[in-house]
Amino acid sequence: MSGAVSGAVDGRAPSDAGYATVFAAAAVGVLVLLLGLGLQVGAAVLARHRAETAADLAALAGAREAVRGADVACARAAEVAVGNGARLAGCSVEGWTVIVVTARSCGCMPSVSGDASGRARAGPLASGRAPSGVLAVSGA
Helix, strand or coil: CCCCCCCCECCECCCCCCHHHHHHHHHHHHHHHHHHHHHHHHHHHHHHHHHHHHHHHHHHHHHHCHHHCHHHHHHHHHHHHHHCCCEEEEEEEECCEEEEEEEEECCCCCCCCCEEEEEEEECCCCCCCCCCCCCCCCCC
């Protein structure tokens, strides 16, 4: 066994040939996984934006009908939400203000469960008061 190289095959020294191909294939696999993840996140964000848009339009339509009663306002909000590809998950009328919650399927991978939701409120602004959710600012 004199002159034998450790790891040698048929008396030849081991070679690194082919390792670059394995590393390149692994890098391509990682890039494909990252692309898939990015597409799924994008689909989820798009679904949320569409659910929020449906909620905004449904709340405005409901507020227009609030003078006719809560049932009519919520029915109209449901029609508009469905017309925008969402479903009405909740609707309440407080005075002339309509509060709407919509939900929309994400359309992501089957393993991702849950819906994207949107919330909106529409109605007149009472004079002399700050709108709800906004702090009143006094002149200083």
